[in-house]
Amino acid sequence: MIRKILMILALPVFLSSCSKKATQGKTTITASFYPLFVMLENICDGADAHISMLAPSDTGCLHDYQLTTKDMQAISKSDIIVVNGLGMEDFIDKVLEEKKDSTIVAGEGFLTVDDNPHIWVSIAGAIYEVRNIADRLCELDAKNAEIYSKNAESYIEKLQNLQEEMHDSLDKAAGSKIITFHEAFPYFAAEFNLDIASVIEREPGTAPSPKELSDTVAVIKEANEKTGRNIPLFAEPQYSGASAKIIASETGSEVYELDPAVTGNGGKDSYIEAMRKNMMTLKEALQ
Template sequence: MRKPVSLLLIVTLLASVAVFLSACQGQTPPAAEKEAEGKPLTIVTSFYPMYIATINITKDVPGVKVINMTKPVTGCLHDYQFTPEDLKTLSEAQIFVINGAGMEAFMDKVVSQLPELKIVDASKDIPLITGDGEEGDNPHLWVSISNAIQQEKNIGMQLATLDPDHADQYSANATTYVGKLEELRAKMHQALDGVEKRDIITFHEAFPYFASEFNLNITAVIEREPGSEPSAAELSDTIQIIKKSGINALFTEPQYSARAAETIANETGAKVFILDPVVSGPMELDAYLNIMERNMKTLEEALK
């Protein structure tokens, strides 16, 4: 489960929002007025995969500035702590692009205090995988290329609605990038559909959508919450699964320590590979495409 934001921090941030709104009430014009004033339309994204998706859609659109709220090395937002700097960033934006599906739920109270801020929800109409017990829906939609395609379309359509003067450009950019994603998806299916080994063990719950898309079976998860070391019993259970199943590959993530996976590998002889959930990386247009292609090559090697 995600760690809750402290009550004191929430109160402090909401108080700051109230002061900001009081000072700026009636001074936040819509997108068209921003352009008329010669000021950029500022779009803020919640974290790295939403930033990469959005800069592809806004490429070469005049008068639009895209800012990523969190640092590009943050990773998933499971334990992210909202900061006063984030508040300032959001307060200066007109549009906030989120993954949705509960990934940014820790921000609900703050965002509700910014009524002029328009929300673009990339998870619209995407079926969610329900977690076990109190885990809730799995929010790691973008790790599936098919979901990333739908998220790109969602962002493009919603931006076109909010900024109709540039609707054609958003639509054209979305179509171009979706074409690249579809080409990569076909390439990955060609590479992975024929692999004999289908059972994998992953680092945390980032890959169910990816596994579903490529017909892989996640038999165990080393750390259900990244950064929380598995107990001795959990390690023992995973070791037994590997020994019984003959699985010879473990997949860690570059954003987190591989210590637990290495312990399991030492006990079983399995090899440790890196599978990237695309939650950090270079702030470049083709970053998602490049990272997913590396994942494809890693899986080809690990599952052959």
């Protein structure tokens, strides 16, 4: 028993001395997952900071994520943690209680619909989160503040240009009905006036039950009949498209791919590139 306690006491000391060697002098900032990491890549470029992410970049959304020992170590080593909040990272809520003052909740204050946490999937939501992260970083890490706010400004300008480009391209399709794969797209759909007629899998990674599948087929068939056309389906690159294919073959609706930008190979422009690809896909599907 005593030995166990000693080991627990010794752990934080070991971790902090370890982290100093790896990132000497730099502010260590850890994002919970990929979309926030890409924001950090832009905001922290050229700053005296070391950025990383907890969940590997191919994880996707964190709805079913399990915290690992490595994650615990990374959290304890970090000066600043950046999370999306709004229920996306329930798995670390307890751990972060202790690091409350150095945790940035990117989605804090965002007016959500049905408690949906997928804010970054709309461009306006991404801008909101970038601004939130940068403002808080400036407070928490004053020595890099000038760089953070300058970078955030220029990234927000890029995002605003993207938003304009997407409006130019998609406004013609306003009011179009689409069917999506998990609940990642309500803010995106609202931004571009698309109407989500149905959501195929509410929990990513879990296949719908036969009853859910046949209900969805019925909803799509009805919507297709009403509109006199086959409403396109949008699967996500991160998840299996098996159920989308079944629905497609039973309803005649075509299957496309829409990316909620939760995975990727990193790179400062990867969010913008994913959204531009979504724009082209939607343009093709909704013409």
